Amino acid sequence: MRYGVLGTGTVGETIAARLIELGHEVRMGSRSRGNPKAMAWAEGAGERASHGTFAEAAAFGEVLVNCTAGMYALEALRAAGEEQVGGKVLVDISNALDFSGGSPPRVALPPEGSVAEQLQAAFPDARVVKTLNTMNAAVMVDPGLLPGAHAAFLSGDDPAAKRQVGALLADFGWPPEGIVDLGGLDTARGVEQYLPLWLNLMSVGGSALFNIAVVRAAP
Amino acid sequence: MRYGVLGTGTVGETIAARLIELGHEVRMGSRSRGNPKAMAWAEGAGERASHGTFAEAAAFGEVLVNCTAGMYALEALRAAGEEQVGGKVLVDISNALDFSGGSPPRVALPPEGSVAEQLQAAFPDARVVKTLNTMNAAVMVDPGLLPGAHAAFLSGDDPAAKRQVGALLADFGWPPEGIVDLGGLDTARGVEQYLPLWLNLMSVGGSALFNIAVVRAAP
Numbered sequence: 001m002r003y004g005v006l007g008t009g010t011v012g013e014t015i016a017a018r019l020i021e022l023g024h025e026v027r028m029g030s031r032s033r034g035n036p037k038a039m040a041w042a043e044g045a046g047e048r049a050s051h052g053t054f055a056e057a058a059a060f061g062e063v064l065v066n067c068t069a070g071m072y073a074l075e076a077l078r079a080a081g082e083e084q085v086g087g088k089v090l091v092d093i094s095n096a097l098d099f100s101g102g103s104p105p106r107v108a109l110p111p112e113g114s115v116a117e118q119l120q121a122a123f124p125d126a127r128v129v130k131t132l133n134t135m136n137a138a139v140m141v142d143p144g145l146l147p148g149a150h151a152a153f154l155s156g157d158d159p160a161a162k163r164q165v166g167a168l169l170a171d172f173g174w175p176p177e178g179i180v181d182l183g184g185l186d187t188a189r190g191v192e193q194y195l196p197l198w199l200n201l202m203s204v205g206g207s208a209l210f211n212i213a214v215v216r217a218a219p
Numbered sequence: 220m221r222y223g224v225l226g227t228g229t230v231g232e233t234i235a236a237r238l239i240e241l242g243h244e245v246r247m248g249s250r251s252r253g254n255p256k257a258m259a260w261a262e263g264a265g266e267r268a269s270h271g272t273f274a275e276a277a278a279f280g281e282v283l284v285n286c287t288a289g290m291y292a293l294e295a296l297r298a299a300g301e302e303q304v305g306g307k308v309l310v311d312i313s314n315a316l317d318f319s320g321g322s323p324p325r326v327a328l329p330p331e332g333s334v335a336e337q338l339q340a341a342f343p344d345a346r347v348v349k350t351l352n353t354m355n356a357a358v359m360v361d362p363g364l365l366p367g368a369h370a371a372f373l374s375g376d377d378p379a380a381k382r383q384v385g386a387l388l389a390d391f392g393w394p395p396e397g398i399v400d401l402g403g404l405d406t407a408r409g410v411e412q413y414l415p416l417w418l419n420l421m422s423v424g425g426s427a428l429f430n431i432a433v434v435r436a437a438p
Contacts, residue, residue: 104405107412150434153416182419186323190416193326197409200401201433209436214420215369217428 004029004061006054006076008037011093012067014137020045022171029057031079058084063091063164064126070096070115070192071108077119087125089161091168092116092188093132093140095195104200107193116155116188127161129154130188131169134198136208141172143211149177150211155187180214223248223280225273225295227256230312231286233356239264241390248276250298277303282310282383283345289315289334289411290327296338306344308380310387311335311407312351312359314414323419326412335374335407346380348373349407350388353417355427360391362430368396369430374406399433 002025005016016026025048028038038051050060058064058080068076073094077085096115098108110118116130131154132140139145143152152174156162166179182190202208221244224235235245244267247257257270269279277283277299287295292313296304315334317327329337335349350373351359358364362371371393375381385398401409421427 104408146434146436148434180420180423182423187419189323190419193412194416195412197413200406200409201399204399204401205433205435207436211434212431213434214424215365215367215430215432216424217365217426 001025002060002062003027004057004059004064004080005067006030006057006064006080007067007069008035008041009067009069011137011140012065013037013041014141015065015067015093016041016049017045018141018172020048024048025060026050027052027057027060029054029076029080031076054080055084058088061088063089063168065091066094066119068094070094071098073115074110074118074122077123082123085123085126087127089158089164090119090123090126090128091132091165092119092128092130095133095192097195104196107195109189109192113186114188114192116185116192120157120185127156127158128185129156129158129161129165130185130191131155131165134191134194135211139209139211143173143175143178145209146211148213149175150213151180152178153187153191154179154181155183155185155191157185220244221279221281222246223276223278223283223299224286225249225276225283225299226286226288227254227260228286228288230356230359231284232256232260233360234284234286234312235260235268236264237360237391239268243267244279245269246271246276246279248273248299250295273299274303277307280307282308282387284310284312285338286312289313290317292334293329293337293341296342301342304342304345306346308377308383309338309342309345309347310351310384311338311347311349314352314411316414323415326414328408328411332405333407333411335404335411339376339404346375346377347404348375348377348380348384349404349410350374350384353410353413354430358428358430362392362394362397364428365430367432368394369432370399371397372406372410373398373400374402374404374410376404 042051097105316324
């Protein structure tokens with residue numbers, strides 16, 4: 001499968017590297033063609049890796065993965081372009097954290113309710129699925145780093161797209177009992193607003209290598 | 220110990236009943252003296268239970284527990300009165316959920332960042348501790364309903380007050396490994412913004428009898 005990964009930060013690099021490892025072709029996209037981080041990544045990642053603009057990465061990918069910072073996600077997707085995004089599955093891993101008022105950051109939810117819904121509103125044909133934004137990048141692609149069935153959430157309005165992304169999570173190593181389908185894309189509001197608690201938990205534990213598990217009463 | 224429980228909803232009733240069970244004296248407070256729910260609760264709960272206005276409950280309690288709806292918590296505490304609140308430990312279990320725009324509700328964080336910080340700003344001498352707002356009332360007072368060491372969070376600026384509330388959680392049945400001290404009162408922003416995800420998890424599981432556990436990598 002061909003993937004377009006938008007964003008050159010830790011999340012973008014980690015997802016792109018894992019997709020290559022799984023045998024996929026990946027083009028990493030950034031604002032400008034000569035982005036040093038994208039170039040360095042593509043050079044080190046072998047012949048199935050390439051880099052380019054947001055538009056070039058989006059045109060290349062059969063599936064797109066938004067790993068940009070959430071406050072700039074819409075801008076990045078607009079640069080990718082309506083024609084390149086089309087009706088593709090768009091996996092949104094972003095978090096809109098606003099550090100302009102200092103730390104702790106504020107969750108800057110757009111008027112649509114969440115970044116995922118904002119992207120869906122701007123690209124009505126895209127099949128947006130929110131997932132993996134509730135954890136560190138290393139955990140996203142290697143859930144076995146932590147014990148037990150901790151949780152990866154899925155939000156989206158297109159059931160087939162969610163199944164496809166669920167299958168990708170399984171390829172990453174997520175067991176079925178760890179994958180929690182929250183429902184429609186409006187449930188992205190919940191996972192996006194979880195981030196301040198995640199940041200607190202990172203501080204108190206002194207490590208980003210953690211996640212939450214959902215514990216239910218025995219039926 | 221004498222407790223003033225502010226609020227007559229499910230959380231207020233559940234906390235008040237558990238405090239009575241543990242041998243404490245409890246006065247349940249509400250806006251007006253003749254509140255039928257507070258009267259019915261007090262009649263059924265034995266001689267250590269009483270009811271009254273917010274001010275009467277606050278005057279009675281050595282420790283106060285805010286179980287009102289978060290959007291009206293400041294109003295309730297103002298009705299309780301500066302003199303009655305004083306320098307007491309104020310346990311804040313509230314959530315500011317705004318259903319005015321329909322469902323899902325919006326978290327209506329006050330300008331101070333969280334309801335807990337709003338109360339602290341209005342009552343600078345009070346020793347505010349945020350806790351237990353991240354779960355169903357039944358789980359708050361009986362964590363053994365769920366398997367394993369799921370989490371109860373503590374946020375507050377007064378270490379002695381947090382220790383006192385931590386001891387109360389232990390009396391409720393919380394094991395030490397389930398109690399997570401998040402740090403200062405500004406970490407109440409995280410637990411208050413978690414509520415939309417909690418609501419989503421309640422919907423998908425079809426039950427409020429659940430909680431989250433924090434899963435960390437082995438050190």
